[in-house]
Amino acid sequence: MEEGLRKDGMVELDPARPLWDRFFTVAPLVLVGTREGDGYDLAPKHMAGPAGWGGYFSFVCAPSHSTYHNVREWGGFAVSFPRPHQVLETSLSAQPRVEPDGATPGLELLPTLPAEVVEGRLLEGAHLHLECELHQVVDDLGDNSLILGKVVAARVPTEALRSSERPDQEVLAEEPLLVYVSPGRVATVDRAAPFPFPADFRR
Numbered sequence: 001m002e003e004g005l006r007k008d009g010m011v012e013l014d015p016a017r018p019l020w021d022r023f024f025t026v027a028p029l030v031l032v033g034t035r036e037g038d039g040y041d042l043a044p045k046h047m048a049g050p051a052g053w054g055g056y057f058s059f060v061c062a063p064s065h066s067t068y069h070n071v072r073e074w075g076g077f078a079v080s081f082p083r084p085h086q087v088l089e090t091s092l093s094a095q096p097r098v099e100p101d102g103a104t105p106g107l108e109l110l111p112t113l114p115a116e117v118v119e120g121r122l123l124e125g126a127h128l129h130l131e132c133e134l135h136q137v138v139d140d141l142g143d144n145s146l147i148l149g150k151v152v153a154a155r156v157p158t159e160a161l162r163s164s165e166r167p168d169q170e171v172l173a174e175e176p177l178l179v180y181v182s183p184g185r186v187a188t189v190d191r192a193a194p195f196p197f198p199a200d201f202r203r
Helices: 064-073 084-092 168-173
Strands: 023-027 029-035 039-045 048-050 056-061 076-081 113-115 121-123 128-139 142-155 176-181 184-187
Touching: 023 048, 029 056, 029 064, 029 121, 039 056, 039 064, 039 121, 048 064, 056 064, 056 128, 064 076, 064 128, 064 142, 076 142, 084 121, 084 176, 084 184
Parallel strands: none
Antiparallel strands: 023 176, 029 039, 029 076, 048 056, 056 142, 076 128, 113 121, 128 142, 176 184
16 A cells, blocks of 8 residues: 555555554553562553453553463453553563563562452552453454453552542542553643533443
């Protein structure tokens, strides 16, 4: 497919070429914690989020990564949503593995705690903790796979919990969100406007 400027001002992109680095998109930034042998691994993911309105969570991972095999071996994973001040901790988990043992330097520096229901590890002080049992793996998405888990435990700090007694804007201001602006950037969300749903809208 030939790329080029269209008459309507849009640029035609070839979906057969690398696509997602050609423009900015926003996504959650999470740490997926898995058991690995007698220890654990933490890996940052941004192609991640709820899968439907029920209690399912999914993320994209490559079969060449340890996270993929850890989830398959131990049947679950833990998810931490870091707070904005935890960017450095999140970055440390992305360091390349080193030989001879394939360890990730810096993981031992992160404040973590064990998951309570599944085999996994959580970032201490995060905005949200999820624990998921493996539900399904969808392979052959190019070089990647989609890992889908069923949420079996969820915890959120009191200050981050939405309540009828507190305006949503107050919650966001006091407990801002860390988001990943792909490719390669992060941002803090501390305010948001209500979406103007039609009066008869139903999900």
